[in-house]
Amino acid sequence: MRTALFLLLLLALAAVPGSLVPQRTSDPNGVTQYKVDHPTLYPILDKLQVFSTYSSVWFSAIYLLLFVSLIGCIIPRVKHHVDAMLAKPPKTPFRLSRMAGYREAEAPAGVTAAEAIEAARAQLKSARYRTVVFDDGRQTSVSAERGYLRETGNLVFHIALLGILVVVGIGGGFGWTAQRVVVTGQTFVNTSVNFDSFNPGRFVDSDNLPAYSVKVDDLKVTYDSANGDSRGQALDYDATVTATRKDGSSYRTHIKVNHPLRIDGTSVYLLGNGYAPVLTFRDANGKVIKSEATPFLPEDSNLTSQGVVKVASGLSEQLGIIGIFMPTAPTDTDAQNLSSYPGLNNPRVSLTVYAGDLGVDSGQPQSVYALDTKGLTQIAGPTAKTKGLNLGLGETVKLPNGLGSVTFSGVKRFASLDIHHDPTQGWVLVFAILVLAGLLTSLFVPRRRMWVKATTDASGAVRLEYAGLARGEDPRLDEAVASLVAAHQKRLALGGFKNGKA
C-alpha cells in the first residue's frame, strides 16, 4: 500500500509540468513560440522531455511501475477473496456484548431458542447474508456475513484501471487521424492520398481505409447579430453533407460541433471553417483561364483571412497572389484591412500580386497556403507602382502590365474536417464504466458480520443477544443491528418463523 500511495502521489506531481508548458501533441505552435520566448530554458526542458510530458520516459516509468505494483497487489487479493467467498462465516464470539451495536431482548413466550435462531437465520438470509448456525447445547447462535461484493467491487475497479491502460496502449497502434479541408460543393474520398495530413498508428493498413466519400453541400454559420457584447459570436455551425458509404448507399445528413458523422467505423468532425473567395482570372482577350474557390485561413475572430492563389498557366507570366479577405470590410477604404464582423456584410478582397517564376515545375512540394516570393516581382502592392488590388464582391479590376483581369466573383465556405478512427475507444468506455461501478460497490456496499445468540435460562425464558462487526468503513452498522432486532422481534411475534421453516 505504501508503494501504491507513493507512486500515486508521484504520478500527480509528474503530471503538473505538462500543464505549465505547451505540449507537442496538443499545441505544436505553442512549443515553437516557447522556443523563441525562452531560448535558454528551452533546450533543457526539451532534453527532459517536458514538451511531451505524457509520453516521456519518466512519466511512463511512474505509471508503469504503478501498474506493476497494482498487478502485484491484485493477484494475491483475488486469491484471498475467492477463498473468503468459499469459506463459512466464523464462529460466533463468546462475548457479544463487546461488539458493535450490542442489544438484548427477550423472545416471546413459547418460542424456543432453536426456533428463534432459525427465524433470525431466515431473516438474515433474506437480507442476503451468508449464515451458519452454531449450537453447543447451552447456546444457539447464528453467525452471518455479507458484503463480499465490497471486495469484488474493489477488485473490479483496480482490474478495470489496468484494462484501460492496456486498451489505450493497444488502441494507439490501430487508430488513425486525418485532416482535410473541403470547400462547399466539393467531395472528398476517404483514402490516405486525399488527406491534407494523415497520422496512422503503427499497425494501420493505410492503403485500405474504408473508401466512403463525403460531399459538403453547404455550410451554414450563424452569428449573434445583436449589438451586444457577444456580437459576432458564433451560434451555430451546420454542415449539410451527402455521405456515400463504401457499399455505395448514400444519404444526406448534418455534421455539427458536438455532432460528428459516424460512417464506416470512422468519425468525421467539423473542427474548423472559413471562407473560400472565388477569384476569376481572364487573359488579355477576356478568356477565362481560372475560376476557383480558394480556402483562406482565418486570422482573427472576425475572420479576416489570408490565402494564396497561384496562376501557373494561361497568362503571359505566372502569377502568385497573397490575398486578404474580409467578410465585413471597413467602409472607409483607407482603414486597415481588418474585418469588423464575421458574417458576410461587406465582403472584400485585397490582393498583392507577384509575377515571375512560381517554381512549381521544380518538383519541390509547395504549401498551398504559402507563397515563396523568391524569383517573383511584386507588380501590385505596397512596394510596387500599382497599389494592391481591392475588390468588392462582383467587381473586376485589370491586372497590371496588360496581363488581363481578375474578378471577385463569389464567396464560398470551407469546412475543415477531422477524420478519426479508434477501434478501441468502445472498450475504454466499457472499462471506465466498470471502474465507476466497481467504485460504487466497493464504497457503498458495507461488509459486515452479524450475530444473534439465544440462551435459555433456568426459568425457560429465551434471552436474545444481537451484535455486529464492521469490516471496513460502515457508518450504518448500528442502525443495521437495530433494524435486525426490530425485524426479528416482529417475525417472532407474528410466528413468521414457522412459515419460514416450511
Next chain:
Amino acid sequence: MTETLSSISEYAIFATMFLYVVAFVCFVLDLAQRSARATAPTAVRSAVERRAAAAASVSSAASPASPSSGAATATLAPPTAATGGGVPADGARTDGAPTTSRALKLAMTVTVVAWAIHLLADITRGIAAGRVPWANMWEFSLTGTLVIVGIFLLVNLRFDLRYVGTFVLGLVCVLLMWAQVFYYVPVAPLPPALQSYWLVIHILVAITGTAFFALGFALAVAHLLQAWRERRQELSLPPVLPFLKSLPGSVELENLTYRVNIIGFIFWTFTLIAGAIWAEKAWGRYWGWDTKEVWTFIIWVIYAGYIHARATRGWRGSRSAWLSIIGFAAVMFNFGVVNVFFHGLHSYSGLTN
C-alpha cells in the same frame, strides 16, 4: 424579458451575499460562544452521555440525533432519530455542553433563507440566458457556491456539521465576491462547442463533486486543529482554541472527512468519464492532455492517493488530512487559475483577455 430577469438575478445575488455575510458572522459568534462555554466550568458528564460516547467510539456511527442536541432548528431536524434505534450517538462531542446556541440557530436560518434567494438568482440567470446557468466563470461561481451551500445544508440533515458553517460560509462569501468583481459577464449565447447535453451533466457533476471536496476540506482542517488540541491536552500543555471542545473528536472528524471525500471522489470520477465522452464528441478524441484535462486527472489521482492513505499504516490521521487539503487546493487551482490563465481547449471563462 431577458434584461428584467438578469437584473433580478443581480439584485438577488447581492441580497444573497449580504445574508451569507450575516450568517457567517453568526457562525463566528457561535464559535466564540463555544469557546466561552468551554472555558467555563463544565458540568460533570451524565451517565447517558458517557455511555453514548462509548457506543459511538465502538460503532463510529455518526447519527447526530441526541437528546442533548434536540433543539436543532425545525428545518434541519435530523431524520435519523427514529432509525438510529434511539441510541444517543452524538456523545462523541468532547464535552457535554449543548451544541445549539442561539447564534447557531440564527446562522442556520439565515443560511437557509439566503440559499433560497441564491437559488432564485441562479434560476433567473438561467431563464434569462435560456439555458443552464453554468456556461462561463461567473455562472460556474454562481451555481458552484449554490451547490456548496446546498450540499452543506443537505449533509446537515444526516450529520451535524454545523460547526464547519463558519468555514463553508466564509469560503462561499469569498468566492462570490471574487466572482462578482472579476468574473461577472452579462448573459451571452452559448458557443457551439458548449451546445450539448453533456454541458448539463458534466459540469453539474463536477460542481457537486467540488462541493463535497470543499466540505471534506473544512472537515480536514477541523480534524487537524482538533488533533493538535488533543495532542497538547495529552502532553498537559496549556489548552488552545477552546471552541474545539464542542466539536467531535479528531477520530470522528477524520471519519467524516473520509465519508464526504469519497462521495466527492465518485462524482469526480464521473466528471472525468463524462468529460472524456464529451471530448470525443466535440473534439474528436476522448483524452488529449489538455490543461484542464490534466488538472482534472491530477485531482483525481490526489484523492485516490488520499483513499489509499487511509488504508496505509502511518498515513491515517494528519497525513491523510493534509492530502485532502492539497486535493482541494488543486480543485481551486483548477477552477480559478487554469480556467483563466492557462491556454487550452477549455477556454470558456467568458472573459475576454
